[in-house]
Amino acid sequence: MLWDIRPGRNRFFCGGSLLTAEWVVTAAHCILEGEVTKDDFIIRLGKLSSERGIFEENERSTTVQEVIIHPNHDPNNYDIDIALVRLAERIAFTDYILPVCLPTVEDARRLLTALPVGSISGWGRTMQDGTFSSSLKEVNVPIIRQGKCRRAHARYDVTKNMFCAGSETGGRDSCDGDSGGPFVVYDNGKWNLIGIVSWGDGCALRDKYGVYTRVHRFRDWLQEYIGEE
Incomplete structure (x- = not known):
């Protein structure tokens, strides 16, 4: 998790996913709206x-060496909502701290087309206007077809860099505080990072869905920094 250490704050403000021993990926809006520096x-x-x-x-904690927001991120509509955080020290992996897999573009496209159920996790609000969770929560939700996603969010711009996931009847969703966290799908014996929690129109409402950044569209950009670890 990303933890604000400024005087008077001392709290978590977003989630993230460990990609390698020194890189975490999160949502760009977490950094910009949180108005945080490294x-x-x-x-x-x-x-x-x-x-x-x-x-x-x-638990292990580390300071931050560098924050890199994707240069084409649009804060007005949350397009390309992705950022990298470089850790000040390399983290040793344990049974409790492991990197998530970054799938190939082909595998990510296959999974998104198949509309599987994925898993989201975080410490966000447990319901619309509810309180933040004091412990890590997880929920499984299916990916929604893009046309249906766009109709559900007709007032907003759902771009090709986004996808939706959730339940038509509501009740299961990411919410405020979950931003930056992972949307993962289990495939071929591993957990694959398919999306990053980005935005939504309310939380867990009927006929509304959570919106996620399509990570595979920025795989080349990610690997410019993290390499092939």
Whole structure:
């Protein structure tokens, strides 16, 4: 998780996904709307609780060396909502801290076309206008066809760099505070990062869906920085 360490803050503000021992991917709007620089937050890994003052046995934390927002991110409509955070030190992997797999473009397209059920996780609000969760939560939701996604969010611009996931009847969704976190799909024996929690029109409402950044569209950009680890 991304943890704000500025005076008077001391709280989590977004999620993220570990890609390698020194890189985390998150949503660009987390950095911009949080108005944070690299010195304003730390990365806490292997953490289950979001409560202040709790350091867990399996947790590791590190300061940030660099923040890189995709140069084509549009803050007006959340297009290309992706950013990289370089850790100040390489993190040792454990049973509780492991990187997520970055699928090939072909595999990501195949999975998105198949409309599988994916998993989202975070410490966001547990319902519309509810409280933030004090512990890590997870929910499974299916990917929605793009046309249906656009009709559900007709007032907004759902671009080719986004996809929707959720339940027609509501009740299962990402929400405020989950931004930047992962949308993963299990395939071929591994968890694949397909999306990043980006935005929504309310939370878990009927005929509304969470909107996610299509990570595969920025695979080349990611690998410019993280390499082939």
